[in-house]
Amino acid sequence: MTKTQKIPKATITRLSMYYRQLELLEFDGYRMVSSEKLAWLCQINPAQVRKDLGYFGEFGVRGVGYDVIDLLAQIKKILSLNRDWNFGIAGMGNLGCAILLHRNLALRGFKCAAAFDNSHDRIGMPLPGGTKIRDIKELKTAIRDLNIEIGVITTPASSAQKVADLFLEGHVNAILNFAPTRINVPDCCLVENIDFTVIMDILAYKLREKMAA
Amino acid sequence: MTKTQKIPKATITRLSMYYRQLELLEFDGYRMVSSEKLAWLCQINPAQVRKDLGYFGEFGVRGVGYDVIDLLAQIKKILSLNRDWNFGIAGMGNLGCAILLHRNLALRGFKCAAAFDNSHDRIGMPLPGGTKIRDIKELKTAIRDLNIEIGVITTPASSAQKVADLFLEGHVNAILNFAPTRINVPDCCLVENIDFTVIMDILAYKLREKMAA
DNA sequence: CATTGTGAACTCATTCACAGCG
């Protein structure tokens, strides 16, 4: 009974974690799993697991638990992993290549349909899969031709906004931004930021805090 | 008046954002900044800025705002960016190299003191700065010799736990884990996870949600 | 008088506790 209800973002993050643990459980031959076990594997509270799932339906059997295969299928549907998503990468340095070659992404249906750069040293370089690194100028047309729905920015901070604008022009309205800067986009565009510097800052802060204690 | 008080993790994340915006403001020649302006730059609420700073002291001047240079210095101290931190990377694929060469990290005082791998093709490869990729077997001794306090895991999921255990043996108790798996560590060890797959899952979920609307 | 600093109000998320059910 998927009620129209505000679902915490953290719930989505956890669904992704549940999904991965369930894959491992299935691989290990488990048929059923309790919220307690799944919670233990994810290092969280069992009630949290049940509440998270409760936002989307009733997937369990009282007194027994959850069917591993069935729950996998349900979460797959919720996260819309039951289809492929094409993404394009702008900035083919080491980070761009790391994303391109990331096995788990491809395995979940996230396919890199095109890779872009503005450096003439890189444009034309062959990629696994028979394609080549394209000129960033081709971004807009490639988005349309290849049905790219997600843009990944792995450029230096100085180019991030320009690239974001290009993605927007091509009506890509989901961006994963690795550049250590904030990009400005209209409300219609989703942005997730992954900023290594910020995470390192957090570690440094906590480390010092721990040392002081 | 740094009261002993629970400080939200989100506050630390934002301090890191403030820091970066302040650097840009300083570069652009600004002397003072109001919580309103800083909040606008970070796309958040002005009261949030004041509350975040309020956890650590009184840095502003009523009726005027905050001195850009002074606030930079204060946040630098809070985040303990007023010193260098040595980190070691395990797994020198594209992602490992991306971290190694990340300009902003070095600029903030996060120095890669050593890089490790277990592949004989990579061990011994020269790195910028005169060092080489080391055998992962040397991890423990290198940690001690090079004063490494932060471990970065950029291996495949299958090796992540093994590497984490090696870091722990060497008494590194802060880990940045990029492997798409959960690592188990004792309470004394801080872990931050960056999981590309999870973030992509979130984007896919939100995209589909938006399409449905 | 503009802007900070902060208690109080509010909103959002997690955990508890137990009814409901196989």
Add this chain to the structure above:
DNA sequence: CGCTGTGAATGAGTTCACAATG
């Protein structure tokens, strides 16, 4: 009987609103 599903209680984090003040 055991475990799910969920309303109610708690806890955490954000925003409001205004007194304090340079």
